[in-house]
Amino acid sequence: MEYRQLGRTGVEVSPLALGTMMFGPWANADVEDSIRIIHRALDAGINFVDTADAYSDGISEEIVGKAIKGRRDDVVLATKFFMPMGEGPNRSGGSRRWIMQEVENSLRRLGTDRIDLYQVHRPSPTTDVEGYRHIDTAAAYGNEREVGEGIRASGVDRDEIVVETKIWVSDYGYDETLHAFEKATGKLGFDRVDVLILHQPAPDRFERTVQAYKALEALYADGRVGAIGVSNFMPHHLQSLLDATDVIPALNQVELHPYFTQPDVQRADAEHGVLDQAWSPIGGITFYPGWGDERVSVMDDPTIRTIAQAHGKTPAQVMLRWHVQQGRNAIPKSTNPGRIAENFDVFDFVLSEDDLRALDALDTGRRNGPDPDGADTSRFERVIPEA
Ligand SMILES: NC(=O)c1ccc[n+]([C@@H]2O[C@H](COP(=O)([O-])OP(=O)(O)OC[C@H]3O[C@@H](n4cnc5c(N)ncnc54)[C@H](OP(=O)(O)O)[C@@H]3O)[C@@H](O)[C@H]2O)c1
The missing domain is CATH 3.20.20.100 (NADP-dependent oxidoreductase domain)
Structure with a gap:
């Protein structure tokens, strides 16, 4: 497998990433089957796994977490925030408050202490995410x-x-x-x-x-x-x-x-x-x-x-x-x-x-x-x- 740079981060990723939106009750409720699919992708050299907090309301992250247990260092892990994660205010969006809270939730579901690529799920017209400029x-x-x-x-x-x-x-x-x-x-x-x-x-x-x-x-x-x-x-x-x-x-x-x-x-x-x-x-x-x-x-x-x-x-x-x-x-x-x-x-x-x-x-x-x-x-x- 040839790997390529993830932007200018210095991190190398496989040209294909494994998308995991369909793991969990939204599409495939069979957890063991989902884990087998993730393992097959990792065994084939795919090291880039993409998930999001909202996929199957957090269950996709949990499945990914189980699948990469013991193999965390081999995986470049991407997840996202922004979409609603429950009823009521301040459980979605791009506010600093929500990002700080939701990153902890994602880390817990993923069973890891770091996320390699943390993405805003869609542009927010009302909230600025701090940039370098x-x-x-x-x-x-x-x-x-x-x-x-x-x-x-x-x-x-x-x-x-x-x-x-x-x-x-x-x-x-x-x-x-x-x-x-x-x-x-x-x-x-x-x-x-x-x-x-x-x-x-x-x-x-x-x-x-x-x-x-x-x-x-x-x-x-x-x-x-x-x-x-x-x-x-x-x-x-x-x-x-x-x-x-x-x-x-x-x-x-x-x-x-x-x-x-x-x-x-x-x-x-x-x-x-x-x-x-x-x-x-x-x-x-x-x-x-x-x-x-x-x-x-x-x-x-x-x-x-x-x-x-x-x-x-x-x-x-x-x-x-x-x-x-x-x-x-x-x-x-x-x-x-x-x-x-x-x-x-x-x-x-x-x-x-x-x-x-x-x-x-x-x-x-x-x-x-x-x-x-x-x-x-x-x-x-x-x-x-x-x-
Ligand atoms: N609100 C306020 O009352 C207030 C008060 C003070 C400052 N500020 C703001 O805060 C900004 C930053 O604060 P500051 O200028 O006081 O202090 P700072 O950013 O902590 O330090 C600046 C000093 O560090 C040097 N420096 C920069 N990068 C370095 C590096 N990588 N290694 C070694 N030295 C480095 C700079 O020299 P070189 O330029 O030669 O690299 C400069 O002498 C100011 O520009 C201003 O916008 C606000």
């Missing part, structure tokens, strides 16, 4: 114009790119934030953005923060913004916002790397279905210049280096994989093409539970970035220029 900017970075130009120059279709930007605190307030959105889109050169978030909680003027978020809600309702969220919100900021507004933030962008994991923030966000988006995900703030001399670089951590060595990966890749496996979104920054490629090359290895625990245990509880509760009036004096 996600660009994070902010009014305060002063580079929205360049980001827009860069995206246009890339030749990649705008619809394939998720553009995220942030409103700076001096533009908080309802009308001010609506105007700040016009500034942002004017600079970016796009009439809409995919994710619009508040850069800081600014607790010393929180009423303006609430009004700013209400403006985000209005832009979201108008369809000019695909999702709205917050940044640097601690649990008490989140609670105050939730008490005063209607739309739950899609994400909370916070400092999050192995030396500062903010478990309280992660817990509060998870409780409300807010996605954690890690800034400084590979610990940039622990080593890039300008943030104090007593810092210890996460990159040099011996535990991370040991784990990286064991997997033949770099410390940055281990940290990014840790975020991926723990369900966070991460936005690593690099200006170096080699490192940009390196930072996306994290989908061909899996950290063990022990690795994950060891990484979690590195938390020092020490924040490197600015304290979100700190009052600093100079932030409000900063003027974000017109487009």
